[in-house]
Amino acid sequence: MSSKITKIAAALALTTSLISASAAFAEDTIKVGILHSLSGTMAISETTLKDAMLMLIDEQNKKGGLLGKKLEAVVVDPASDWPLFTEKARELIDVNKVSAVFGCWTSVSRKSVLPVFEELNSILFYPVQYEGEESQRNVFYTGAAPNQQAIPAVDYLMAEEGVERWVLAGTDYVYPRTTNKILEAYLKAKGVAEEDIMINYTPFGHSDWQTIVSDIKAFGEAGKKTAVVSTINGDANVPFYKELANQGIKAEDIPVVAFSVGEEELAGLDTAPLVGHLAAWNYFQSVESDANAEFIDAWHAFTKNDKRVTNDPMEAHYIGFNMWVKAVEAAGTTDSDAVIDALPGISVPNLTGGYSAMMPNHHITKPVLIGEIQDNGQFDVVYETAGLVPGDAWSDYLPDSAKLISDWRAPLSCGNFNTETKECGGKGN
């Protein structure tokens, strides 16, 4: 028995070392770490981001690299396993000596690697919309904070659809819970009564939506216009939307606005019965701009597949990567401290035809778009904020966070400065 196990273990070790060794060591390159799960539950979303990063690095190399050197991607597979994220992050920084890391998807994976980046003083670009309530010196958040996604979406539904009753449905983990807490406080501040808000959580990968969908239907038949705000994550969305369609809930009656459903998620669905349901993002593939058309063409060429879709976190990596390139050029070095200081204030084009800037709180400015699902699996933009919305690390609608600000420029250099007590370190990290 033991000899068999040893053999298996040896084989496993061999495969892992082969994977990480695939990026060959070479002199005079700048290494960029890619920390996205290529196996396990999150592979469905994160594999695409790995490909997007490889494409961006490839394109930068064609333009002549960075500081006269070639860029080199170091890809590791944390396998959707949170402790492994910590290990792989350490490996990237300590062993592979990467200059910056682009990665993570779930909040828990980001929280797992935070201490490593702090300890080893490296840089992480985090490309996914998240619950906010965090600002860390070594992390740059290129996805949306709640005020860049959830709040504008709710505003849109109130103003355009006249929604008075709200279902907040989410998967049971930190992002939906925090987002719903913020939304609940926001809705109550707007005068929505307690009994007009229904909050519902489901386990990861929930597949039997019959009861919940019929509850939503019953909740929506009370005579007031009702909408569902969905923070349902990943795999659970397909059965949720199928059940909605089968029970005949149309977007004209009860629209669902989702924060985790993009082009990639819709690829596994027949969207004809879902036309009109909404999603709030900072980018849609259907956005008409020259930068976007170029990006999509490059993506299709790189993946050799003209059916591959683009999505919001890919745009976040596009912005983050270009910001990093610009900051390194400005600093003239890839040294972490110099680049971290150079990043705030850097402004690069985004894919929606404008510019996004890195702010002192390490979040970026973005436009907020609301799109309606079309029968071809794409979104039609039906609303766009007038200007860019700056990301707010600490929500103004939670009493604990409202008084916190984040500013990583000297002399403040603090991620959670309490404006009342005038002290750094009010809450969180």
Add this chain to the structure above:
Amino acid sequence: MTLLRALLVCLVTLVLSSAAVPPSMADDLQDTINALADGSLKDRAEKVDALLATGDPKVVPVLSQLADGNLYVRKADNRVFLTESAGKNFTLTDPVSGEVIPDINKRTLDKIKANNSLRRQIRDGLSLFALNSPDPAKRLEAAETIFKAQDASALPAIEARLAKEQDPEVSAFLEEARAGLVLSSDASESDKLAAIDVLREKGGRQVLSMLTAAAEKGEGAVRDAAERAVVAIERVLAIWEGVQNIWYGLSLGSVLLLASIGLAITFGVMGVINMAHGEMVMIGAYTTFTVQQVIQSTAPGLFDYSLLFAIPIAFLVAGAVGFVLERGIIRFLYGRPLETLLATWGVSLMLQQAVRTIFGPTNKEVSNPSWMSGALDLAGLSLTWNRIWIFFFALAVFGLLFLLLKRTPMGLQMRAVTQNRNMASSLGVRTPWVDAFTFALGSGIAGIAGVALSQIGNVSPNLGQSYIIDSFMVVVFGGVGNLWGTLIGALTLGVANKFLEPFAGAVLGKILVLVFIILFIQKRPRGLFALKGRAVEQ
């Protein structure tokens, strides 16, 4: 807007009875239609109202195409066309003259966008047109839409139609729609009482909220009648809710049954702790996907029957994988449960990654055939067709498997080998082959389950993982080695889950069920239906 509606209602009745439109009006119509393309989504609402107000039947296709996203404007001259996709190009139809222009490149056109509120406005507006449609089904739909929209200005149109309506079913719906509007208007007390009676007959949640509002606002006899009606409707709703919960429970139970029935063979009958069971389900689902792809590209006409082809193919594919697994790995590990567990778990990871490499990590779209989409409305219930089919399918699979085990020589041999291997062997049964085929059968059944489960959930490499725990739970709870136990266990767990969910929520409900099973196993370690006899002692 309400004024416009009222105007429109009069016009609809007027125009529909009059004959053709004079040419000058046709030009106006063309301009009003072309104006749709200009401005933002917000301006479009007014233009839609203007079109509805013309009352011209020609605006019906324009507006419904706008709602469906098929209305385009030609960039060159800003003319608006109805379109139909023909391959890469569009066929354009002029909405006024009816002139058809084939083969137009999409790039020369711009789509006129609509959003939810616009679609709602169009739907409500067009329902007044449809009220006079010759097709009773359309009139029925229109009456329902009007009932839902609760727009008081529709009242004259309903009454006009009611006077002419011949179809009793449509009449009944129109009466209900009228009652709803009368109740919220300032009609006389007797009219309102009559309306309450009509609504009380109809029942349902929307009526409930209308009556509650009426009870709050009304006075005297109207209030009393409304309150009585509310109580009556609530009572009926409570009963239906109970029935609905039972059905949801049975439906969830049938899914559990499908997922675990293969395991009831490999784990229950053979005693192999088969962690790769979920992956057999996944292989079945991917087989369905592949079959649908092939059918779509070779014989799209057969698409509605794709599942019928997928079932035997999935059985064979998953069964073959199971066969290889048994011959290649598991047969060396009989009697060593811990190693079997580790080895099959390793196989499950390999199968997942293999599928990920071949098909990619993203979800695959497995479509529902038309006969599995939508819902069956039965009094106060809405039962979705896919769940109904899966329920009966699960029972059918169970029945067939049961017959196979009890009534065929192969089943006899399987039972003989599991009950007393040595005795079976000495009677000339080739036990290794029986093992292999039993395992293949269990895997094949799991593959069939995959065909059904692909209809309600994701088809992704992780599909199997979400079912494996539930499957083991069912088999252990029902009693290892007993098919009846699996059936009763699955249905019990399903119903228990669904009765807990409304009170405890989905997350806590699941935990409570798990705790219940743990306690139950403490009391009855062999599950619901314990296997008796000599096999147990071994």
